[in-house]
Amino acid sequence: MRKFNFSAGPAALPEAVLLQAQRELLDWGGRGCSVMEVSHRSPEFTEVAETAEQDLRDLLAIPQNYRVLFLHGGATAQFSAVPWNLLGGGDRVADYIRSGHWADKAIVEARRYGQVNVVASSEDRGFTYVPGPTSWRQSENAAYLHYTPNETIGGVEFDYVPAVTCPLVADMSSNILSRPVAVEKFGMIYAGAQKNIGPSGLAVAIVRDDLLDRALPGIPRSLNWKVAADAGSMDNTPPTFAWYLSALVFKWIKGQGGVEAMAEQSLRKSSLLCGFIDRSDFYSSPVERGSRSRMNVPFTLADAALDHLFLQESKAAGLLNLKGHRSVGGMRASLYNAVPVEAVEALLVFMAEFEQRYA
Known part of the structure; x- marks a missing residue:
């Protein structure tokens, strides 16, 4: 699978x-x-x-x-x-x-x-x-x-x-x-x-x-x-x-449906994830509003000591490669065209459950 x-x-x-x-x-x-x-x-x-x-x-x-x-x-x-x-x-x-x-x-x-x-x-x-x-x-x-x-x-x-x-x-x-x-x-x-x-x-x-x-x-x-x-x-x-x-x-x-359909889906995926992050006190975005990428969404946890556990548990949940770049740290979800909306929805469910358990 x-x-x-x-x-x-x-x-x-x-x-x-x-x-x-x-x-x-x-x-x-x-x-x-x-x-x-x-x-x-x-x-x-x-x-x-x-x-x-x-x-x-x-x-x-x-x-x-x-x-x-x-x-x-x-x-x-x-x-x-x-x-x-x-x-x-x-x-x-x-x-x-x-x-x-x-x-x-x-x-x-x-x-x-x-x-x-x-x-x-x-x-x-x-x-x-x-x-x-x-x-x-x-x-x-x-x-x-x-x-x-x-x-x-x-x-x-x-x-x-x-x-x-x-x-x-x-x-x-x-x-x-x-x-x-x-x-x-x-x-x-x-x-x-x-x-x-x-x-x-x-x-x-x-x-x-x-x-x-x-x-x-x-x-x-x-x-x-x-x-x-x-x-x-x-x-x-x-x-x-x-x-x-x-x-x-x-x-x-x-x-x-061409790039027009990709644009609509990209906006939907990034809006879902960024909106969830902005509503949370546990997750935060390091990027200023108005400059945020639709393709690559970095985010951090309130306690960086939980980073390893987040990556470990997200991988077990079937959510792969969420580690942020080594020069930045934290997490990063890349939402390219081939990443379906369902992937973002699954990520949000996991993030919400993780926050409930460890906040």
């Missing part, structure tokens, strides 16, 4: 997708072999790749002047790829919003290749809020502005898209496909697959055509978006199984 998985990533996948992959693992489409055992250049896998791209285009209404890339290395590789690909157009200054752990990682990498201007930071209150645009200090001629719409560890999420004149770059690893996105407002969007798309090891990138010729000299071939775009993401052997599973997830999201 499957349990409810609140892992921050690699995260839960839709059960229907896992069951289909299980059925096809040894005999994919009647071919007598696995999808992992066929050439990525075969007509059969080319169809998977093309269908995956079209389904993602449909889900996010991606304009035709954007390329969709399926890349190696997850989002972390894109921390380097972004400056490599965008700082060669002249001005080597990049603007970054510092909103937490993953924004910090991106900033460290960008400083290897050019000057970074931190437009705004929420460090002053422990990265517990989204910095508002009134406090920004933007560069006059930035090559791009990078931000992290959802911080998985801190549990903060932007409720707006920054308005900038330079290309806007977003690391949407933990909230992509959870609500509609106006892609035309962005120069580039990237996302590690292992939260709302598929298994780890794959990153999806959406790049506007005019940004494919701005790379720094000497850019590694494996990080060059133009090389990937020209080769249909197959300059070398791609992570085919991750691509295949992602294609199944895109179909599943379509079947659920």
